[in-house]
Amino acid sequence: MPEAVSMKLAHVHRDRLAQLAVCLAAFVVCAAFAWIVGDLVRGGLGHLSWGFLVDSPRDAGRAGGIGPILVSTLLILLVALMAALPLGWATAALLAEYVSANSGFGYAVRYSLQVLAGVPSIVFGLFGNAFFSIYLGMGFSILSGGLTLACMLLPILVSTAEAGLRAVPDSYRLSAAALGMSRATTLFRLLLPAAAPALAAGLLLGIGRAIAETAALLFTSGYVDRMPGSLLDSGRSLAIHIFDLSMNVSGGDTPAHASVLVLIAVLLFINMVAMRLTARWQHGKMVPE
Amino acid sequence: MDKLILRLLCGGAGIAATLVLLILLFLAVESWPALRHIPAGRFLTDPSWSPGENMYNLAPMLSGTLYAAGGALLVAAPLGIASALFVAYYAPPRVAGIYRRLIELLAGIPSVVYGFWGLTTLVPLINQLHPPGASLLAGILVLTLMILPTIALTAHAALLAVPAEYLRGAAALGMSRWGMIRGVALPTARPGIVAGIMLAAGRAIGETMAVLMVTGNVVRHADSLFDPVRTLAANIALEMAYAMNDHRAALFVSGLTLMLMVMALSGVAGWLARNRHA
Amino acid sequence: ASQKLVLTGASTIAPLAGEIARRFEAFHAGTRIDVQTGGSARGINDARKGIADIGMVSRALKPEEKDLRAHTIALDGVGIILHASNPVAVLSTQQIAGIYTGKILNWKIVGGRDAPVTVVNKAEGRSTLELFLSYFKLKNSDIKPQVIIGDNAQGIKTVAGNPNAISYVSIGAAEYEITHGTPIKLLPLNGVAASVINIRNGTFPLSRPLNLVTREVPQGLVRDFIEFTRSEQVHDLVEAQYFVPISVR
Amino acid sequence: MHSEPEQPISPANNAYTLGPMQAGPVCCDPQPLIQVDNFSLHYGVKPALANITLDIYRGCITALIGPSGCGKTSFLSSINRLTDLIPGCRITGRIRIEGNDIHDPSLNVQALRRQIGMVFQKPTPFPLSIHRNIELPLHEHGITRRAHTGAIIRQVLQDVGLWDEVHDRLDAPALSLSGGQQQRLCIARALALNPQILLMDEPCSALDPIASGVVEDLISRLRGRYTIVIVTHNLAQARRIANYAAFFWVRGHVGRLVEFGHCRQIFESPAHELTAAYVNGARG
Amino acid sequence: MHSEPEQPISPANNAYTLGPMQAGPVCCDPQPLIQVDNFSLHYGVKPALANITLDIYRGCITALIGPSGCGKTSFLSSINRLTDLIPGCRITGRIRIEGNDIHDPSLNVQALRRQIGMVFQKPTPFPLSIHRNIELPLHEHGITRRAHTGAIIRQVLQDVGLWDEVHDRLDAPALSLSGGQQQRLCIARALALNPQILLMDEPCSALDPIASGVVEDLISRLRGRYTIVIVTHNLAQARRIANYAAFFWVRGHVGRLVEFGHCRQIFESPAHELTAAYVNGARG
Ligand SMILES: Nc1ncnc2c1ncn2[C@@H]1O[C@H](COP(=O)(O)OP(=O)(O)OP(=O)(O)O)[C@@H](O)[C@H]1O
Ligand SMILES: Nc1ncnc2c1ncn2[C@@H]1O[C@H](COP(=O)(O)OP(=O)(O)OP(=O)(O)O)[C@@H](O)[C@H]1O
Ligand SMILES: [Mg+2]
Numbered sequence A: 001m002p003e004a005v006s007m008k009l010a011h012v013h014r015d016r017l018a019q020l021a022v023c024l025a026a027f028v029v030c031a032a033f034a035w036i037v038g039d040l041v042r043g044g045l046g047h048l049s050w051g052f053l054v055d056s057p058r059d060a061g062r063a064g065g066i067g068p069i070l071v072s073t074l075l076i077l078l079v080a081l082m083a084a085l086p087l088g089w090a091t092a093a094l095l096a097e098y099v100s101a102n103s104g105f106g107y108a109v110r111y112s113l114q115v116l117a118g119v120p121s122i123v124f125g126l127f128g129n130a131f132f133s134i135y136l137g138m139g140f141s142i143l144s145g146g147l148t149l150a151c152m153l154l155p156i157l158v159s160t161a162e163a164g165l166r167a168v169p170d171s172y173r174l175s176a177a178a179l180g181m182s183r184a185t186t187l188f189r190l191l192l193p194a195a196a197p198a199l200a201a202g203l204l205l206g207i208g209r210a211i212a213e214t215a216a217l218l219f220t221s222g223y224v225d226r227m228p229g230s231l232l233d234s235g236r237s238l239a240i241h242i243f244d245l246s247m248n249v250s251g252g253d254t255p256a257h258a259s260v261l262v263l264i265a266v267l268l269f270i271n272m273v274a275m276r277l278t279a280r281w282q283h284g285k286m287v288p289e
Numbered sequence B: 001m002d003k004l005i006l007r008l009l010c011g012g013a014g015i016a017a018t019l020v021l022l023i024l025l026f027l028a029v030e031s032w033p034a035l036r037h038i039p040a041g042r043f044l045t046d047p048s049w050s051p052g053e054n055m056y057n058l059a060p061m062l063s064g065t066l067y068a069a070g071g072a073l074l075v076a077a078p079l080g081i082a083s084a085l086f087v088a089y090y091a092p093p094r095v096a097g098i099y100r101r102l103i104e105l106l107a108g109i110p111s112v113v114y115g116f117w118g119l120t121t122l123v124p125l126i127n128q129l130h131p132p133g134a135s136l137l138a139g140i141l142v143l144t145l146m147i148l149p150t151i152a153l154t155a156h157a158a159l160l161a162v163p164a165e166y167l168r169g170a171a172a173l174g175m176s177r178w179g180m181i182r183g184v185a186l187p188t189a190r191p192g193i194v195a196g197i198m199l200a201a202g203r204a205i206g207e208t209m210a211v212l213m214v215t216g217n218v219v220r221h222a223d224s225l226f227d228p229v230r231t232l233a234a235n236i237a238l239e240m241a242y243a244m245n246d247h248r249a250a251l252f253v254s255g256l257t258l259m260l261m262v263m264a265l266s267g268v269a270g271w272l273a274r275n276r277h278a
Numbered sequence C: 001a002s003q004k005l006v007l008t009g010a011s012t013i014a015p016l017a018g019e020i021a022r023r024f025e026a027f028h029a030g031t032r033i034d035v036q037t038g039g040s041a042r043g044i045n046d047a048r049k050g051i052a053d054i055g056m057v058s059r060a061l062k063p064e065e066k067d068l069r070a071h072t073i074a075l076d077g078v079g080i081i082l083h084a085s086n087p088v089a090v091l092s093t094q095q096i097a098g099i100y101t102g103k104i105l106n107w108k109i110v111g112g113r114d115a116p117v118t119v120v121n122k123a124e125g126r127s128t129l130e131l132f133l134s135y136f137k138l139k140n141s142d143i144k145p146q147v148i149i150g151d152n153a154q155g156i157k158t159v160a161g162n163p164n165a166i167s168y169v170s171i172g173a174a175e176y177e178i179t180h181g182t183p184i185k186l187l188p189l190n191g192v193a194a195s196v197i198n199i200r201n202g203t204f205p206l207s208r209p210l211n212l213v214t215r216e217v218p219q220g221l222v223r224d225f226i227e228f229t230r231s232e233q234v235h236d237l238v239e240a241q242y243f244v245p246i247s248v249r
Numbered sequence D, E: 001m002h003s004e005p006e007q008p009i010s011p012a013n014n015a016y017t018l019g020p021m022q023a024g025p026v027c028c029d030p031q032p033l034i035q036v037d038n039f040s041l042h043y044g045v046k047p048a049l050a051n052i053t054l055d056i057y058r059g060c061i062t063a064l065i066g067p068s069g070c071g072k073t074s075f076l077s078s079i080n081r082l083t084d085l086i087p088g089c090r091i092t093g094r095i096r097i098e099g100n101d102i103h104d105p106s107l108n109v110q111a112l113r114r115q116i117g118m119v120f121q122k123p124t125p126f127p128l129s130i131h132r133n134i135e136l137p138l139h140e141h142g143i144t145r146r147a148h149t150g151a152i153i154r155q156v157l158q159d160v161g162l163w164d165e166v167h168d169r170l171d172a173p174a175l176s177l178s179g180g181q182q183q184r185l186c187i188a189r190a191l192a193l194n195p196q197i198l199l200m201d202e203p204c205s206a207l208d209p210i211a212s213g214v215v216e217d218l219i220s221r222l223r224g225r226y227t228i229v230i231v232t233h234n235l236a237q238a239r240r241i242a243n244y245a246a247f248f249w250v251r252g253h254v255g256r257l258v259e260f261g262h263c264r265q266i267f268e269s270p271a272h273e274l275t276a277a278y279v280n281g282a283r284g
């Protein structure tokens, strides 16, 4: 009995210790976060203004704003989404609804997407440079940058959409089939609507990833900081602008800080919308019975 | 109608699947000149990386990549798992929600921002400690910040997937919180957590911009945490802009190496997952 | 309807080319000139492959590059820079070589503070690096750097942020930054001050031409642009970047 | 297409009228509608059902009973070829409905399934409105006229006794109904297509006793109009409502039909000792 | 700590010996062990249980019956304070076990839960080996000596009749067991901590009739050694095994205790008309 009591005590201590360690870790993470955000906000808030958002950069970015850079970023993003969305969602629908996980084709597609998801962005940059810029002759352009990004986004879009479709209860498929409904109707009328919040959340996630990307764009979309006139012009994305200002422009730290704040604000907004959607989706699943 | 849609979907998926092959193909084609001129062994035995003098030793960059990624994993894995436990089991619901949101935010911050912050804050700080500041340590810290959210979020997802019945069952048996976590939750969630760590390892190995900005990029085996290093990915970003001929091909070889490393990693992850099912 | 020129290459020339391009566009409505940096080697490469219409090369062409046509637009030099607060005012050629080869590790040895030297070197393929190496008769593999940088601006920024760093950059870029308040200073080489005047009069030993290169004899818009860059109309721009305009000499 | 709303059961079709529950083959026609002939089923390499031969009679309620895993659900979903959805599922032998082989390659599976309503263990309404739940399959089968679908929806909701409970909120989400109401909605949805056969897989097991009783009554009332095959773990329920019972058992890891017969016979004088042990021993 | 392996039931503790099943309070001690006094429970702002007052007698089996959602599970989990795990769950009133208020702030909840075994509707073995499933909680409570844990594990597996079935594969994953075996393992796991009270939430409802019968027998055999509170939808089962029955009902969206009494009385001469309607009408 005394043995048991002392063990019990030891367990209480262990429990306390674990709690302390876990809370400490959480505190460290919070502190790091506060430090980073504090630094960034302190460095850039004073420089933010409406003019900064719409003006062209001057003097290598030390002066002026980021207007053309925002436009280029948006164009790159649009190109990437237009290419990746149909492909990604079609693949997800196929994987989730039509091919079984252990069929050869399904396995091949899934495996290659899994590999694709792990490919470092700089390798996408190399590929984009060799394939889109040089082999297909698009040069340094928003188009080749956007298409390179599309390759990067594909796995994210597929996996989120596939997960969303798989989360739709099997009972919907079974009962639809038992009612003699075709697979296409089932997919478009029941499954995709049921998975819509997941599709949207994945889309936003992809947008966030695309906006943040730097390495894949260095050698594909180039870094001309002027207002793009067409998709075949080179355009500098916001992330590359930050990179350039911080690495190559002495005295560029302040506009870099301000650009970082803009980038983070955009991402924060996207993140929040995505979270709302995911929450709605999860809530939708928790309808009683 | 059904047939047509199936065919369309197959077409889409086919393109998606061929993409990996296309990437591998282009990497291989572009690396070919180097692989043909330069015996494979020389990528590890040349005296240094100095393409101007026809020397192509990738070994210091391999070591730099592994040190940086390994170090970051060593720091980020405990912190990340602890964060996940904090959200799942320790924090009150409101705090947990806020903390999770914070982690998601950290996950969304672009690598170039971490690099920028490292460059303007971390490097000068380390420089005071031990010049030059731009060092392996800075790289590890910045990478830690970047992969910690990945680990925390995947671990949290894995913990969430632990059926509530297990936890209820454990609580009903009078088990303490830590006993429940160690005895039931962590073993059940382990495959998910390991997969998350693998994912994070892949990211750490392939991360370019942030590392490029803070590690000094000197091609040399690091002897201490304060030595500068160059990673494979940073090497590409740094030199790709103006590399030509064999030099360019050698950079594609480093890209290919990166890609193979990541594929091996995902292979190991897949193998672990399968073994568990068996 | 708009015509477009793409220039790529030396980061030394890029800021100048950008300014000139802006003025050129103002004179020629409907043209667009994109300038991207990447180093002289990329200028050569892109011009040769036709990826860019014009390459920017901040050195004389090498014998194996004689298939390209060079059009010199200005002169520049390469100078050693230190942080403005560094008490060291002069370094001999041997001392510089010693520092770069890792034989001199502390500023104390050359009369400075007791602090370790942070050697900043340029990445492979930069013409600044090639000039520096050949002048000091070094091989890149002999150099023991602590930081490797790409662009001139990156070198300047690194030195400006680290009181114990040493680097070498385009004199034009350095002078431009100094007048804009960046805390760096240029060291004399062999007793000759690193300045625009000494490049202009040819006494500075480490000087070089800044070239635009093309694959063929320039035609049309390319010719117009190159002629424009060599004309009097842009001398103020060249001088504003602290380079030496070509026709003045 | 569908019987008139005002007159739910057309006397011409069968002689059954709503009355008290009763067991025994009194009210149904002892003609085989579904003929199962030496039917076997494999999931991949794993056999699940072997050599099932039995007839299911028109208008009767046939109960499938047996321990968990003996293949009741598998058998049920073979009848409307829902097993096609399961990758790796192979079958041998023959199932005929009104003499037509359901595995005939020229047969339209969607039309077959339309003929055969199915109700699952867990109520499975779609995440749509109550109204739309029934309308969607009608549209799918080309019944699109508003007046027509409206009449059918009203009719089937009345048939399952749900009309009074929900007629004022047909646009409410189906998932907001109680479990028992959801299950009745699912039955109504199946009835809307006017099937010949109803397959029910433990339709009451997810319901509380009250809702379960309501659904059970409903099933009894459907006798005669439809040929019903019902799986149930609840032997008392089988006894109360079924005309025929089929007892499945697992032998050598494969589900087999041990005994088939009139309900009363199976429960009161089983021919096979396994059946006797099960119906007496099981305390489900 | 734990009774000797060789002598499962110490006669000093209670006078019950394993015998045939029987209903009625013959074999248990009519002394209240758990006293529930004006107990109410809210989930957030939503009340789930109101003003429950009843006594649960030592060594008896008390069945909780009532329709779905009437708060049976909530009541059961209040007894071992498992409701603490649900955010926003508030209680008023008092529950005493052997006279001690379980909401006393100085009370160690883990020790309380150790005293009270609980078995859930769905079998919930941990995804560990069979052996480890029982060993883990023992370790947690400081019973770590190998010989000791081994003896206990053997003893409880024998108690639930699982020893013969699994003694040669104790290292196999618990999830590889059949549903009934898993449920018995869960009971064994609860017994290993030698609790005084066993709470069971529909322990048979996820099982097939055979497995269900085995578990039911087991529960009957545990009578007297443990004080058992069991929730069941199966009225026949309640009738077969319980000594006392408590009938809950939802009124005004809140679960209330309608009637409590001897099992026979509740089923044969219910005092309240709701009870009568339920026990006669429900066909669960
Ligand atoms: N999709 C499937 N893939 C592989 N095996 C399956 C599949 N569905 C069922 N089985 C197996 O086939 C056998 C029969 O299963 P089935 O679901 O038909 O049994 P059941 O009698 O309905 O059981 P229950 O009473 O538990 O519902 C079982 O051994 C089961 O494990
Ligand atoms: N975690 C919870 N949060 C909010 N409400 C809950 C929660 N758990 C149960 N409830 C509600 O409390 C009421 C009683 O639920 P409880 O699970 O105790 O009923 P029950 O009698 O066990 O039902 P069943 O027979 O279906 O298991 C129900 O209305 C239910 O919706
Ligand atoms: Mg079944």
Ligand SMILES: [Mg+2]
Binding pocket: E072, E073, E074, E201
């Ligand atoms: Mg319950």
